[in-house]
Amino acid sequence: MGSAHRSAISVVFVVLLAGTMTAVAVAPEPQAQTAQAGNATGSATTISVSASGDVQAEPDVAVLHLESAATAEEPQTATDRLAANTSRLRSALLDAGISEDQIRTTDYNLYDESERGGPEQPPNQTRYVAQQGIAVDVTNTSRVGELVDVAVASGATGVRNVEFTLSEESQADLRNQALEEAMGSARTQAETLAATEDVRITGVSSISTSSEGPQPYATQDVAALESSGTQIDGGPVTVQATVQVTYNATS
Template identity: 40%
Template sequence: MNRLPVILAALLVLLAGCSSAVPVQNASAGDGEPQNTITVGAAGQVTAAPDLAIVNVAVEHTADTAEAAREGAATDANRMRAALRDAGIPDDAVTTSGFSLHVQYDYSRETREVIGYQAVHSYRIEVTPDRAGEVIDLAVGNGATSVYGVQFGLSEERQQELRAEALSTAMENARSDADTIADAAGVGIVGVSAVSTSNAPVYTPSPVFAEARAADAAGAPTQIEAGDVTVRATVQVTYETN
């Protein structure tokens, strides 16, 4: 009877059990001497107030002809942009996010009937969070007919600052985990062999939606409250042990 397959199977089971039981890995050093390492993954995060608000609005105009609808939307959009400009909001902070011109039908009869055309010009307006409500009132009071929502986030510079803090926290967490593993394995950490990370997204709270309406007779402005945003970073660190 050939017992070689049975012996090989037993050896594979033994090796599998050994590799999953010990968190300390053996690697080959450059000089041929064995090198003990521990590899851990960790995350860090920082929460802060946003410094950017994105207000999404649209100008809509309906008319009997496509040209009249387009022209009406253009007139209202120019009026809205002029009002924002007069309020100190630069032109490069107001950008087009979408434009559509479509026919409208009446389906109440046996055959559909053209009843008009609608042009919709959507805009993305970037301001500081404290001006979000003001921008809504300016837009609605000067041609905008819809407010799709307000999103809070971070400027590129602020993202980088908070990401650096999150990475520092992640490294601290990685070292803490590695120390715990090393103590349990009866070894000591003597250095860092390798570190890697990846780009991390900025997590924002759910968008804040505001009702599109002009200020009432009492002049009550739209109030928008900003929630915090969180930047998260992850690292993977390989430590050398003795």
């Protein structure tokens, strides 16, 4: 397609709720955050520990945040041109296998460009800008670069960002795995403390949990090369869960 032309596309890896999980890798067992043993009355003892579990997975959902804009001296003309652009964009996405319910408008603006700090206009002449933001949910993350190319060639005038995320189902599964990791670590700590104090764990007195939710893997700029197609790859995201457990123990 001729010489390579580069345009910066901001890619943000975040987590949303849609789709299904593709790959999961459990991180090494985390270190305990806190651990302590306390004596109550007589031989009754409690051991309180805090531990975290981390689980990683590849993103299984991506959201393309696109933009289409049109300008004209009359507001109606600007909105008509924008409507033509977005109609062409929507048709191209549908032809590429994206369904109607995966495409949605996120914002719509019509403004006088000179009032937004745009180029100075000749006296008595105003230029209007009609602008529409469009989000496209992609459940096959390997198609992100391909769909960016389709959009830019079919009415999109910009790519705001690309979000790589986890579906709601994947997020719940990973949190459960992280909780299992955290509870295993907490039990190991408690048994170590019990052995040190020559006591025996008899049960659990209380458990509380907290979660930070999935964490972004990275943020980076990706170059779109017209000669070879846009390449955009996601990275693993992390789900973390923390537990605070108090065990009953006796000598």
